[in-house]
Amino acid sequence: MKVILLQDVKSLGKEGDVVNVSDGYARNFVIPKKLGVEANDKNRNDLKLKKQREAKEAAQRLAEAQKLAQDLEKVTVEVKMKAGEGGRVFGSVSAKEIAQEAKKQHNLELDKKKIQLSEPIKSFGSFEIPIRLHPQVTGKFTLKVTEA
Numbered sequence: 746m747k748v749i750l751l752q753d754v755k756s757l758g759k760e761g762d763v764v765n766v767s768d769g770y771a772r773n774f775v776i777p778k779k780l781g782v783e784a785n786d787k788n789r790n791d792l793k794l795k796k797q798r799e800a801k802e803a804a805q806r807l808a809e810a811q812k813l814a815q816d817l818e819k820v821t822v823e824v825k826m827k828a829g830e831g832g833r834v835f836g837s838v839s840a841k842e843i844a845q846e847a848k849k850q851h852n853l854e855l856d857k858k859k860i861q862l863s864e865p866i867k868s869f870g871s872f873e874i875p876i877r878l879h880p881q882v883t884g885k886f887t888l889k890v891t892e893a
Contacts, residue, residue, distance in 0.1 A: 746771045747784035749792055754780050761792060807879055814884030817876070822847045822886060825893040826869075837865035838890055843874065847886075866890060 746768045750760055754775070757764050763784050766775060775781040782788050824846050829835035840860040847853040859877045866872060872888045 748775055748781040749784045749788050750775075750781045752780050757781075761796065763789075763792075807881060810879035810882040810884075813878055814882050817853075817884040817886040820847070820851055820853070820886045821889055822850060822874075823889045823891060825891050828869075828892045832869070834867050834869060834890060837867045838888070839865070843888060
């Protein structure tokens with residue numbers, strides 16, 4: 746019996762795959778546990794429509810990420826820090842602080858986990874900060890660290 750998987754099944758395949766299993770395995774395990782449905786014409790058509798919708802949504806998310814990356818090029822986020830010894834920053838500027846300041850100053854929702862700091866920022870000045878907006882899109886914005 747051919748079955749369309751609704752979830753990833755370790756021994757069979759990934760979600761959306763059409764696999765061939767024995768009739769008993771399908772009737773007694775796969776279908777009752779809602780891991781898959783019989784691969785008839787209606788279910789195959791539903792799967793095709795679902796894949797088309799997911800592809801369209803993925804393309805839309807990619808376009809939104811590219812637009813946001815272009816908008817971020819013009820953004821400058823300013824963070825005020827206390828000065829320590831020798832004109833250095835007291836502590837360091839973290840991704841969490843950068844995300845909070847971007848929210849306050851420009852009303853941008855930036856995920857602190859996606860801000861890619863190669864090393865902690867421990868000095869005053871301007872820095873180019875990369876941020877992963879989408880698996881295929883990385884944007885950059887300017888961070889200006891000033892003395893409070």
